[in-house]
Amino acid sequence: MYSFLEELIDLCDERGVLKFLFLPQNSQESSRGLLKAKESFIVCTIKRTSDGAYNSVTSLLSSVDPAVLETLQTQIDNLEKTRLKQLHIVESRMATSEEINAQALSTKTTKKRKKVTHANAPDEEVQRHTGDRKSRN
Template sequence: MFICIKYGDNRQFLANINCSVLLLMHYLRDKVGLQRTDPIDLCEENGTLKLLFLVKFPEDNASKFLTPRGTYYICKVERGAPGTKHENSYRAFHPIIKYPPLDLLDSLRNQCDFLEKSRLKILKSQDGKKPPTMESLLSCMANQVVGKTMGKAGANVSGGLDDEGQPRKTTTAAKARLEASRKDKHR
């Protein structure tokens, strides 16, 4: 299962897609002379991005995302400057061909805009959610523990309550054990 990759000044080569997405991306970067860390993607001749740089599991087989015998362009993914608040933003997708058709550039620009708007929408929806504080986590855990203990009332292990939910009366033997444990702690 092969695909045709077009790049540069009317250059092309075949790539086997019966491998992981990660391995295919490393091969493509090496073949066209890009750095291993350069984010890239593939797009169809009409400009439809395959979004391989966003694949959740890069060890997935590339044939799940690409059509055998299809023709693709390599595109460099331009993100925001590292260390700035825009470092994760989508700036542009640049096809690595000498004279890209205008409709290809328009399609890539539209998809870039859509990805950026979607990213901002997700960030905005997450802004209203505050991470839980340690106090709220401890309170929640305490409520769960009490709830589990209350559920064991039928097994006569009710966390100090009798079968009717009332506090148990302390027996003389229990009082003696409690008094003995207090004396041991003070010694």
């Protein structure tokens, strides 16, 4: 259905705070708003599974404080939780929409059946009355 990049590139500051440059809302923003002048950044890769799940983050700098790596991973874990919540909301809306559509279709079918029933009923009644007159004459 959707094609996901399995590896993303991002930047984090020296404390391990990711900039999330790959997110749609950030990709449209000017880099001036996301990156401060004269600030140092660490390049990171974020791994995703084929279904789009955020899996892990790795610093491309070899000597990074373990606390920074832990901060990076915590952010990726939170990003994955948010992705799953959004996915659940979308699936719930789709299911609700499908139920509404099925219910509307069922209502239309029922109304059509009622119309046919009502349309035939007066004709039968007219034929009975006409038949009665013919038999009297």
